[in-house]
Amino acid sequence: MKRILDLTTATWRKSSYSDGGGTNCVEVAADFAGLVPVRDSKVPEGRVLVFGGGCWGAFVAGVGDTFG
Numbered sequence: 001m002k003r004i005l006d007l008t009t010a011t012w013r014k015s016s017y018s019d020g021g022g023t024n025c026v027e028v029a030a031d032f033a034g035l036v037p038v039r040d041s042k043v044p045e046g047r048v049l050v051f052g053g054g055c056w057g058a059f060v061a062g063v064g065d066t067f068g
Contacts, residue, residue, distance in 0.1 A: 005032065005035065005037065005048075005050060007029065007037055007048060009031070010029035010031050010032075010037060011029060011030070011031055012027040012028070012029050012039070012041070012044075013027060013028060013029075013030070014026070014027050014041055015027070015028065025040065025041035025042055026038060026039075026040065026041065027039050027040075027041045027044075028056075034052065034053045035050050035051070035052065035053065036050070036051045036052075036053060036056040037049070037050050038050070038051065038056075
């Protein structure tokens, strides 16, 4: 069964790692317990990837280890 996540009330925030030039912009919404929706801010009506909280945490930690 595929679950549909209602993102109409999501509050999106841009990643602090996004550059100010309008490229490489990732936004996340933290309004969903255990899930992290992610979208391209240049195409807000486009597709959204949804990660489990643990997977997202591991990704962020890995990015921090690589670029931090």
